[in-house]
Amino acid sequence: MSREEEIKKELYENTLSGRAPVTEKLTQEGIDLGMDPLEILFQALIPALQEVGRLFEVGEYFVPEMMISAKAMQRAMAILQPILGDTGVEPVGKVLMLTVKGDVHDIGKNLCIIMLEGAGFEVIDMGVNVSPERLLDAVIEHQPQLVGFSAFLTTTMPYFKTNIEALEDAGLRDKVKVMVGGAPITKEYAMSVGADGFGPDASQSVKLAKQLMVDMGYEIDQGGDGDSAAMRAAVDAVQDLMSKADEEHVSG
Numbered sequence: 594m595s596r597e598e599e600i601k602k603e604l605y606e607n608t609l610s611g612r613a614p615v616t617e618k619l620t621q622e623g624i625d626l627g628m629d630p631l632e633i634l635f636q637a638l639i640p641a642l643q644e645v646g647r648l649f650e651v652g653e654y655f656v657p658e659m660m661i662s663a664k665a666m667q668r669a670m671a672i673l674q675p676i677l678g679d680t681g682v683e684p685v686g687k688v689l690m691l692t693v694k695g696d697v698h699d700i701g702k703n704l705c706i707i708m709l710e711g712a713g714f715e716v717i718d719m720g721v722n723v724s725p726e727r728l729l730d731a732v733i734e735h736q737p738q739l740v741g742f743s744a745f746l747t748t749t750m751p752y753f754k755t756n757i758e759a760l761e762d763a764g765l766r767d768k769v770k771v772m773v774g775g776a777p778i779t780k781e782y783a784m785s786v787g788a789d790g791f792g793p794d795a796s797q798s799v800k801l802a803k804q805l806m807v808d809m810g811y812e813i814d815q816g817g818d819g820d821s822a823a824m825r826a827a828v829d830a831v832q833d834l835m836s837k838a839d840e841e842h843v844s845g
């Protein structure tokens with residue numbers, strides 16, 4: 594078996610068992626050997642995630658196993674993403690993305706980032722549990738055109754408003770457009786807290802980001818999302834898995 598074939602096999606197995614450092618290393622090795630990123634995605638990572646979903650359905654995997662497998666895939670995706678998304682042109686715009694204070698849900702945000710980068714945006718990922726103070730520092734440091742807030746808990750949704758007010762108080766509100774999203778968020782809620790836009794899913798987040806750039810007066814290409822079909826497939830694989838996770842998520 595060639596090393597390329599071995600890498601695909603090992604990537605499949607290590608995504609299944611959720612070994613993120615290994616999937617990261619193998620993906621990098623594959624890329625260094627000149628493997629096609631689409632081959633890595635469609636012949637190793639996505640099949641592994643589909644198998645995770647199957648194992649969950651037959652009761653062999655539970656939510657924790659699904660989570661660590663999704664993480665292992667995301668670490669591999671982080672290496673593939675810039676290559677898949679490399680359109681060789683100037684970034685469309687700069688977006689700062691974060692999950693609000695008190696909230697550690699980041700899968701939805703990360704999927705948006707995959708799609709945004711695939712569409713040519715430069716994305717600064719601030720991670721989870723980000724305070725309004727850290728947001729302000731980052732806006733000053735990176736000067737993005739757009740900021741994106743993610744929240745998955747009804748108890749953390751109010752941080753959208755807190756963040757927007759913090760931007761206003763710091764005199765930064767007119768420098769950025771604010772987009773928001775997350776499982777419990779509706780368009781009505783987004784508008785009521787003063788956001789400029791709401792995105793229900795990762796591909797809509799790209800449409801929204803482009804629209805907001807146009808609203809700000811930037812001239813951007815509204816079509817041509819590069820390799821977005823590949824990104825879409827990866828995003829769908831993770832999303833399918835997480836909708837299964839909801840079936841036995843411990844709430845409260």
Ligand code: B12
Binds near residue numbers: 791798832
């Ligand atoms: C996975 C998960 C977890 C994981 C999170 C791991 C991680 N790294 O993200 C873990 C196990 C850590 C977790 C913990 C908790 N969770 Co939880 N979790 C989930 C679950 C099952 C899936 C969430 C997810 O990732 N979905 C997949 C993504 C892709 O979903 P999505 O919404 O479709 O995402 C899209 C859009 O929202 C949009 N989007 C997202 N962000 C943004 C941002 C912008 C700018 C834009 C434009 C768009 C956008 O694009 C995304 C991609 O397409 C949900 C159930 C659910 N239905 O959401 C519960 C859920 C969110 N969790 C819940 C709860 C209660 C908790 C805990 C409090 C449980 C506990 N008792 O400890 C803790 C809270 C921890 C904390 N402080 O944050 C509740 C929230 C209920 C509520 N109304 O507040 C839910 C809804 C489960 C339930 N049915 O009760 N959770």
